[in-house]
Amino acid sequence: MIFKSKLILGIAVSALTAGSYAQWSNPANEVPAYHSAAPLKVSTLPPLLTGSKLTGDHFQYPWQVHVYEQAAKIGNVIYQLPCNCRCDRALGHTSLRSCYEGYHGTECSTCAQEAFYAYAMTKAGKSVAEIRAGIAQHAYEQINLEQQ
Secondary structure (H helix, E strand, C coil): CHHHHHHHHHHHHHHHHHHHHHHHHCHHHCCCCCCCCCCCCHHHCCCCCCHHHCCCCCCCCHHHHHHHHHHHHCHHHHCCCCCCCCHHHHCCCCCHHHHHCCCHHHHCHHHHHHHHHHHHHHHCCCCHHHHHHHHHCCHHHHCCHHHC
């Protein structure tokens, strides 16, 4: 009887422990990397690709150039936004802005849709917190890249 009670107690403790670990380690619940405030000195950040750098094999479609042009206009905003493609894990990006310091924004529809969304919402007078909330709700997914 004592063995059976200890076995049941051990199973219960294991189940509770596993459940608590699952609660705290679910990657689907994690917010991708972003900065909570605008950068203090923009000059210390890596430059965004602009101007004559928006040509070549990476820029085969008009939307690719357009999204980089828009991203450059709202660099402080996209610095404060997460990127839902999870490039923070794969590429070490620290925010949506990182995608436009190199060519990642040309290759990833999520990054492009989020930047187009951020630009449109900025122009509509939305705050960074409101834009971040829209990204969390995947509002950017309605953006059609071919129409940009």
